[in-house]
Amino acid sequence: MSNRTTSETALKRLGFVLGLTRLGLLAETLTRAFWPVWTILFACAAAVMMGALDVLPFEISWAAGFLAVLASCWFAAVGIRQMRWPSREDAISRLDATLPGRPIQALRDDPAIGRKDDGSQAIWQAHQDRMAQRTAEARAIAPDLRLSRFDPFGLRYIATLLLLIGLLFGSVARVGDIKELASGDAASGLAAGPTWEGWIEPPAYTGKPTLYLNDQPIGDLEIAEGSTILLRLYGEVGALTVAETVSGRVGEIPSAAEPEQSFVATQDGTLEIGGAGDAKWRVILTKDRAPEVAITGQADTSARGEMTLPFEVFDDYEVVGGTARIELDLAHVDRRYGLTAEPDSREPIDVPLPLPIAGDRSAFEETLIEDFSQHVWAHLPVTVTLTAQDAAGQEGQSITLPIDLPARGFFDPLAAAVIEMRRDLLWSKENAPRVAQVMRALSHNPVDGIFKRETDYLRTRAILRRLEAFNAYGLSDEKRDELADALWELALNLEDGNLGNALERLQQAQDRLAEAMKNGASDSEIERLMQELREATEDYMRELARRNQQEGEQSGDQQQAQNSMQMDQDDLQRMMDRIQELMEQGRMAEAQQALEELQRMLENMQVTQGPSQSGEGDQAMQGLSDTLREQQGLSDEAFRELQEQFNPNAQAGQSGENEGFSGGEGRGTAHDGTGGEGQGEGEAEGEGQANSGQSGQQGGESEDMGLGDRQQALRQELDRQMRNLPGGGSPEGDDARESLGRAGEAMDGAEEALRQDDLATAIDRQAEAMDALRDGMRSLGEALAQEQQGSQGNTQAQGENRDPLGRSQGNRGAAGTDDGLLQGEDVYRQARRLLDEIRRRAGEAERPEVERNYLERLLDRF
Known part of the structure; x- marks a missing residue:
């Protein structure tokens, strides 16, 4: 095959590819030349479809159209002048530039030398064949339609977006209005013949769309109550009139021929547009019903003393708010004791109803959760009325529910008595002398066991003195509320005092549960007390395990492990579940018998004393014990001085009102100037001399120092002990x-109060310091026990490393178990309580928005 034949054959095969490439070049040329034209056309079409001609005045519409046509013609002329029709050579050049070695140009070339040389011709033919093979791989070149360098602001994209919006939300039929605009018929039409338009906009809370009145069929027209009707009359004034009876307007009414009219539909009636092309409708309003709210269950008390009241709400659209009003039912109050006096005037309790955070508010069920334990009406007869309000301002009420206001119960007799005195004081200020008399009787010469802690006794006496002082000068509302808060804190300490001994806490939980069984407590109280018993039992078993495990490992005495009774954790759990089940079924006698069996079983478990702490741990514990003793002495002396302020004629330690915790006269050692804690008859004498060097020195110096200086010195001593405290790094x-x-x-707070001679506040702060010291000593003891356990190692087999319940100690000692965490009903109850608390807090509008958003995300997730 000759060179010319090879070239022609290859170029013929490229005919289709060259044609497509040439069309692409034509598309590039047209796009770059005429993109301003179609951009203007797209923008104008979008404006017409969206109704711009109906809104703009005729003159402005005609001027804008003229400018658009003029700009389009000018850009079209510029594009025609710049446009050049792409030739075949242009297509060949574009395609050849994309191929390696420019094979198309090579096929069209002729050799300059060697035409008669057979060797040269053979080489040229091989070159032509290779280029022909490369052209076989040629593909049509896509056109480059990018216009970013011609349209840097993206006007073409804006116009295209406007056109899409017009197609979706406008009307293509309105494009025909351009013909009227061009001929001037639009203006003449308005002048020659009147026309009108109307819209009906329902209230926003209904969620319904706006209606175009021109599209509504003549006859009955049903719309939502409160809808706004807007009418526009075009043409000569007076050619069209509006007559309506749906607004119920009285007084000064605008003219029926007003070009633009707007009114609200408030009643059924007629709407008529008179004149050319008149129309008339009979308007029927859809009434907005008032919301309905109903209480769906009984008011109950949660484990924390909160009232829970389920309710449900219905409305045709949505509920925007609600209130629960609680009022005292004075006619059903048992007017005895402190309630005999006429009550002080109090406003009803108004609590906002919780609403769904998300979702439909037209029909929902919720639970009102509020804590009224500190209110004076707690446990008294009240009436509860729920009110719901919709977006239209209408209200609906539930039936009035008479209940005893649910609140926290107090089972400790002394705590219950303090709460009753607090209620009487809040009921009427006339009860203040009686409350002071009862409190004086409670704290006068108390027998052993009434006050479990001396700080509780001191707080009682301090509150008594403040109450008597306020009574002498007149008890104001602010002082009364201040005393009520102090009595509430005292009752909580008496009921839920921070018990340092796990066994004492267990016994108290058992006693409170037995007391609740005798008094017929509610199911929620039973549940709360059972949960408290479970927790106290767990703490007691951990204490047993910590004291027993090291002694058995050191002595190697396996006989004790063989002879001791072991219980499985599931057995103990089943016993407590059985007790709770019997109480919920009302079988109190059987439940009390089962509780006594559980109590005897726990009491019979042997508690052996583990190895004593030594070295640095012993010194730290002894130092904290001395600090606690010194703090107790300062508190006693501050209380003595508080008493002497009200009885200045009494001698120190011999005042008739200055009775010690056990009822003796001035038995606290602080009264004698030693600064120590009051010594009971059963306390060993050696305990008071354990740190005789330091304590004696401080006792000698304390005679020349004031209470504030002594408190400061004790604070500095505590700082020194904290710097040398062992057990760092462990929880x-x-x-x-x-x-x-x-x-x-x-x-620090006690020192500041002492220097300001505010003895009552100083005593409170000193009591807090002693409570915190006891907590710190208990935690330090646990830390030292953990360190001793880790240092001795685990030398016994895993099957022998058991606590008194037969549970595996695990890698942490006393708290381990072979199984996973406790599962069952209690877990779900706790989860429910947590969810209710999150929902309650999320519904409180006074909380910060950041916190409420976080709570809402928690509710959405769980």
């Missing part, structure tokens, strides 16, 4: 340091 050690830090802050 228990960190807890001990945190508790001691709280003790130091309370000591």
Whole structure:
């Protein structure tokens, strides 16, 4: 095959590819030349479809159209002048530039030398064949339609977007209005013949769309009550008139021929547009019904003393708010004792109803959760009425429910008595002398066991003195509320006092549960007390395990492990579940018998004393014990001085009102100037001399120092002990340091109060410091026990490493178990309580928006 034949054959095969490439070049040329034209056309079409001609005046519409046509013609002329029709050579050049070695140009070339040389011709033919093979791989070149360098602001994209919006939300039929605009018929039409337009906009809370009145069929027209009707009359004024009876307007009414009219439909009636092309409708309003709210269950008390009241709400659109009003039912109050006096005037309790955070509010069920334990009406007869309000301002009420206001119950007799005195004081200020008399009787010469802690006794006497002082000068509402808060804190300490001994806490939980069984407590109280018994039992078993495990490992005495009774955790759990089940079924006698069996079983478990702490741990514990003793002495002396302020003629330690905790006269050692804690008859004498060197020195110096200076010195001593505290790095050690830090802050507050001669506040702060010191000593003891356990190692087999319940100690000692965490009903109850608390807090409008958003995200997730 000759060179010319090879070239022609290859170029013929490229005919289709060259044609497509040439069309692409034509598309590039047209796009770059005429893109302003179609951009203007797209924008104008979008404006017409969206109704711009109906809104703009005729003159402005005609001027805008003229400018658009003029601009389009000018850009079209510029594009025609710049446009060049692409030739075949242009297509060949574009395609050849994309192929390696420019094979198309090579096929069209002729050799300059060697035409008669057979060798040269053979080489040229091989070159032509290779180029022909490369052209076989040629593909049509896509056109480059990018216009970014011609349209840097993206006007073509804006016009295209407007056109799409017009197609979706406008009307293509309105494009025909351009013909009227061009001929001037639009203006003449308005002048020659009147026309009108109307819209009906329902209230926003209905969620219904706006209606175009021109599209509504003549006859009955049903719309929502409160809809706004807007009418526009075009043409000569007076050619069209509006007559309506749906607004119920009275007084000064605008003219029926007003070009633009707007009114609200408030009643059924007629709407008529008179004149050319008149129309008439009979308007029927859809009434907005008032919301309905109903209480769906009985009011109950949660485990924390909160009232729970389920309710449901219905409305045709949505509910925007609601209120629960609680009023005292004075006619059904048992008017005895402190309730005999006429009550002080109090406003009803108004609590906002919780609403769904998300979702439909036209029909929902919710639970009102509020804590009224501190209110004076707690446990008294009240009436509850729920009110719901919709977006239209209408209200609906539930039936009035008479109940005893649910609140926290107090089972400790002394705590219950304090709460009753608090209620009487809030009921009427006339009860203040009677409350003071009862409190004086409670705290006068108390027998052993009434006050479990001396701080409770001191707080009682301090509150009594403040009450008597306020009574002498007149009890104001602010002072009354202040005393009520102090009585509430005292009752909580008496009921839920911070017990340092796990066995004492267990016994108290059992006693409170037995008391609740005798008094016929509610199911929620039974559930709360059972949960408290479970937790106290767990704490007691951990204490047993911590004291027993090291002694058995050191002595190697396997006989004790063989002879001791072991219980499985499931057995103990089943026993407590059985007790709760019997109480919920009302079989109190059987439940009490089962509780006594559980109590005897736990009491019979042997508690052996583990190895004593030594070295640095012993010194730290002894130092904290001395600090606690010194703090107790300062508190006793501050209380003595508070008493002497009200009885200045009494001698120190011999005042008739200055009775010690056990009822003796001035038995606290602080009264004698030693600064120590009051010594009971059963306390060993050696305990008071354990740290005789330091304590004696401080006792000698304390005679020349005021109470504030002594409190400051004690705070500095605590700081020194905290710097040398062992057990760092462990959770228990960190807890001990945190508790001691709280003790130091309370000591600072006590020092400031002492220097200001505010003895009542100082006594409160000193009591907080002593509580925190006891917490720190307990946590430090646990930390030291954990360190001793880890240092001795685990030398016994895993099957022998058991606590008194037969549970595996695990890698942490006393708290381990072979199974996973406790599962069952209690877990779901706790989860429900947490969810209710999150829902309640999320519904409180006074909380910060950031916190409520976080709570809403929690509810959405769980």
